[in-house]
Amino acid sequence: MMRRYSAWSLVREGLRGHTGWPEAWRKPERPQAAYDAVIVGGGGHGLATAYYLAKLHGMRRVAVLEKGWLGGGNTGRNTTVVRSNYFFPESVALYDFALRLYEGLSRELNYNIMLSQRGMLMVAHSELEMEIAARIVNAMQINGADAELFGRDQVMQKVPLLNDAPDARFPVHGAIWQGRAGVARHDAVAWGYARAASALGVDIVESCEVTGFLVENGRCVGVDTSLGEVRAGAIGLAVAGHSSVLAERAGFRLPIHSYALQAFVSEPVKPMLDTILFSFGTGTYLSQSDKGELVIGGGLDRVPSYGQRGNPPVQEQVISGLLEMLPAVGQLKLLRHWAGIVDVVPDSSPLIGPSPLPGLYLNCGWGTGGFKAIPAGGWLLAHLIATGGHHEISRPFDLARFETGRLIDEAAGAGIAH
Amino acid sequence: MQLFPCPFCGPRPETEFHYGGEAGKVRPEPAEAVSETAWADYLHAQANPKGVSREVWVHLACGEFFVLSRHTVTHEILGAEAMPGREA
Numbered sequence: 001m002m003r004r005y006s007a008w009s010l011v012r013e014g015l016r017g018h019t020g021w022p023e024a025w026r027k028p029e030r031p032q033a034a035y036d037a038v039i040v041g042g043g044g045h046g047l048a049t050a051y052y053l054a055k056l057h058g059m060r061r062v063a064v065l066e067k068g069w070l071g072g073g074n075t076g077r078n079t080t081v082v083r084s085n086y087f088f089p090e091s092v093a094l095y096d097f098a099l100r101l102y103e104g105l106s107r108e109l110n111y112n113i114m115l116s117q118r119g120m121l122m123v124a125h126s127e128l129e130m131e132i133a134a135r136i137v138n139a140m141q142i143n144g145a146d147a148e149l150f151g152r153d154q155v156m157q158k159v160p161l162l163n164d165a166p167d168a169r170f171p172v173h174g175a176i177w178q179g180r181a182g183v184a185r186h187d188a189v190a191w192g193y194a195r196a197a198s199a200l201g202v203d204i205v206e207s208c209e210v211t212g213f214l215v216e217n218g219r220c221v222g223v224d225t226s227l228g229e230v231r232a233g234a235i236g237l238a239v240a241g242h243s244s245v246l247a248e249r250a251g252f253r254l255p256i257h258s259y260a261l262q263a264f265v266s267e268p269v270k271p272m273l274d275t276i277l278f279s280f281g282t283g284t285y286l287s288q289s290d291k292g293e294l295v296i297g298g299g300l301d302r303v304p305s306y307g308q309r310g311n312p313p314v315q316e317q318v319i320s321g322l323l324e325m326l327p328a329v330g331q332l333k334l335l336r337h338w339a340g341i342v343d344v345v346p347d348s349s350p351l352i353g354p355s356p357l358p359g360l361y362l363n364c365g366w367g368t369g370g371f372k373a374i375p376a377g378g379w380l381l382a383h384l385i386a387t388g389g390h391h392e393i394s395r396p397f398d399l400a401r402f403e404t405g406r407l408i409d410e411a412a413g414a415g416i417a418h
Numbered sequence: 419m420q421l422f423p424c425p426f427c428g429p430r431p432e433t434e435f436h437y438g439g440e441a442g443k444v445r446p447e448p449a450e451a452v453s454e455t456a457w458a459d460y461l462h463a464q465a466n467p468k469g470v471s472r473e474v475w476v477h478l479a480c481g482e483f484f485v486l487s488r489h490t491v492t493h494e495i496l497g498a499e500a501m502p503g504r505e506a
Contacts (some may be wrong), residue, residue, distance in 0.1 A: 244466035255462035258490070304437060306468045306491045312419055313433050346462060403458040 002199035004110050014051050018060030020065050024191060025198030030227045031205045035063045037385050038232035038358040040210045042066025043075040044186075044371065045363050046238035047193035048378020049385070051109075053202035056379075062202045064194075064231075065225060067209040071190030074240045077308075077340030079263050080296040081276055081287065083120050083181035084145045085209065087136055090396040090408050091349060094142035094376055097213070099180060099394055101375030111192030113184045118287070120181035120276040121150070121158055123325075125170040129280050133176045140178070150175040159277055161328050170281035181276060183287055183295075189374055213250045213360065220250065220359035234385045235360045238377070239319055240307065241341025243351075243364035243406055254357040254364070255402050256348055260301040260339040262310035262318065266332040273400065281323025293335065296322055300368065310339040318331035342367050347407035353382050353390060353398035362399065423498040424477040425484050425506035438474035440464055441485045470496065 003009070003022055015018055030223035032036075037053055039046045042064045053059040066072075082102050084095035088210035089407055105112050133149060140147035155175045156164060164172045196203055196267040205227070214231065218345045222231035241258045268291050286296040298318030301311050315337070323330055344367045345351060351365035366373055380394040390398065401407055421429040446452045446460055465471075468490055475486045484506075487496040500506040 060490070081490070104454075225475070243466065245468050248465070252457070253463035253465060255464060256464055256466055257464055258468075302437065303432070303493070304466070304490055305493065307493055311493075328478075402462045403454045 002110075002195065003053070003131050005112075012013055018047050018123045021362045024195040025204055028203050028205055031063050031065060031203060031208060033201075033229070034061075034222075034231040035234045036061040037236065038062075038230055038234075039064045039071075039238060039354055039381075040223065041240070042070045042190075042194075042206065043073050043188050043238065043240065044071065044193065044374035045240075045366075045377040045381070046236070047071075048189055049236050049363065049381040050202045050204070050378075051197040051200070052379050052382035053386060054197055054202055058372065060201040060253060062197075062331040062341045063230065064197070064204045065208045065210055065223070065230070066204070066206045070194055070204065071187055074340040074342065074370055075186055075190045075374075077263065077338055078186060078249060079285070079287070079295050080183045080186045081181065081275075082115070082184055082370060082372040083107060083283070084372075085120065085136065085140060085147060085176060085178045086410055088408050088410065089143050091216060091410055092140060092145050093393050094350075095373060096143075096145045096399070098376035099377075100131070101379065102184060103180075104256060105184075105189070105375060106401040109192040111188060111195060112189040112288070115182055115184045117178045117180050118275050119158075121280065122176040122278045122280060123153060123155060123162070123170075124173050124175060125279070126173060127282040128174050129302045133280075134211055136178055146178060146180050146211045148177040148179070148346060150177045157207055158275055159273065161326050162325055163325055169188050175248060175355045176192045178275065180382070183276065183289075185186060186371060189371075193378070194373075196316060209399035210246065211249070213357065215251075215357065218358060219288065220357050221410075229295045235390075236363060236381050236385050237355065237360060240364060240366065240370055241343050243343050243362070247355070250355065250357050250360055254351065254399075255360075255363060256343045256351075258341050259303075259344055260307060260310060262298070262301065262314055262337065262339045263340045264296040264315075264318065264334050265289075266294040266296070266329070267335050269294070269332065270327075277325065279321065279325050282324055284318050284321030284325060286322065286326075286365065293334065294329065300342070301339070308339055308341055310337055310364055342370070344368075347401075347409040348396050349408040350377070351399055352377070352394040353384065353400075355399070386414050420493065420495075422475070422486065423482065423483065425498050426482050427477060427502045430477065430479065435477055436481050439481060440477055441472040441474050451464050470476060474501075500504050
């Protein structure tokens with residue numbers, strides 16, 4: 001049984017030298033022979049799916065199969081930003097649902113995900129960009145998400161270090177402000193879902209690679225794994241950048257290109273930035289972690305890739321963008337730097353829905369924005385697996401949109417690369 | 419900075435090149451006989467291989483499109499050739 005975390009348990013364990021903490025989730029060494037549902041991928045989306053299947057749909061015979069270790073893919077490789085500043089109604093419905101679930105998640109999971117809603121500033125650098133910013137703010141407000149259009153003075157008040165020198169390459173004209181945006185502790189999201197799912201009976205098996213799919217009478221009835229065959233009533237796929245690899249094993253193709261997305265962490269400094277800062281001009285964004293490090297991200301690498309490491313051309317672009325935005329950080333050293341493999345779809349919106357193989361359901365295509373969507377992605381995939389049909393939030397994101405042409409083009413709408 | 423080989427200009431910095439798409443896709447014809455599924459498949463479905471990949475790239479400096487073979491994990495370049503029917 002899961003023991004609840006509380007202030008009292010902290011005090012008690014503090015006095016006992018922290019010798020009494022039980023393991024947070026069970027670690028079965030191998031999967032059982034059959035389940036009601038199997039989720040491929042033990043990142044945030046997969047673990048959330050298993051949790052909601054058990055919690056909301058009463059399915060207790062559920063397994064999560066993970067090739068590596070929990071949260072070791074993109075869940076552990078992002079910049080931890082959560083927000084819902086999108087353009088189209090379908091996207092705001094999806095991402096604001098995720099944000100609302102995030103807002104209650106620490107309490108729901110009894111696990112502190114360290115959500116800090118410090119707001120996000122998306123800085124515009126010309127009158128034309130201000131018009132686009134106003135358009136996005138209007139769209140967000142109409143769609144029911146919080147958004148404000150900031151003028152130059154409001155922006156400089158929020159981030160006094162922002163480069164507004166007379167010769168600045170990107171002068172500050174204003175910004176889109178979403179106050180409910182924030183950051184959350186990425187590992188805690190994965191671990192919190194894993195602990196809560198395990199307590200409801202979900203088997204989480206690490207070092208278990210799915211190598212193929214069992215198909216009988218045209219329907220997917222299980223998976224072949226490195227630890228043997230596992231049969232299942234339904235199978236969910238939540239493997240981000242490796243979705244194409246698994247799709248090929250299942251016999252279909254997806255509208256996905258895999259790219260490396262890089263992130264950087266500087267040495268820690270005293271508090272200097274209490275919001276998330278993004279620039280339309282440079283494409284660079286950053287926030288300051290609780291430890292004082294700057295967590296920096298930018299655009300995709302230019303080359304389709306499965307190599308989980310960054311490449312110099314985009315490093316140079318992101319860091320030069322950072323120096324243009326905040327010249328004061330020019331002396332800082334970078335401590336760490338990494339890349340995750342993200343699944344990029346032509347319209348920069350996710351794929352949620354049945355796959356071409358009956359019995360197999362998709363949750364992928366989040367591109368550079370999967371972390372912020374974890375609770376919604378899991379919730380919606382669980383709904384699909386349990387009911388066999390779409391929830392109204394996920395229906396527009398079905399694979400069928402590439403045949404009907406009803407794309408949800410957020411690259412054009414929100415002006416961000418995802 | 420990695421060097422990519424242009425079949426027309428020789429080795430050049432990777433930033434001079436732009437990714438075009440998967441090589442070897444054939445546009446289904448005639449248009450009026452192509453189903454929505456086949457057209458969506460042609461436009462959007464990708465092999466997106468983990469490993470050796472044959473891709474169409476354009477060298478922005480000379481404007482030539484060509485086929486580049488590369489490994490998507492190691493980023494090793496395995497060869498470059500002109501598009502079918504075109505000589506370097």
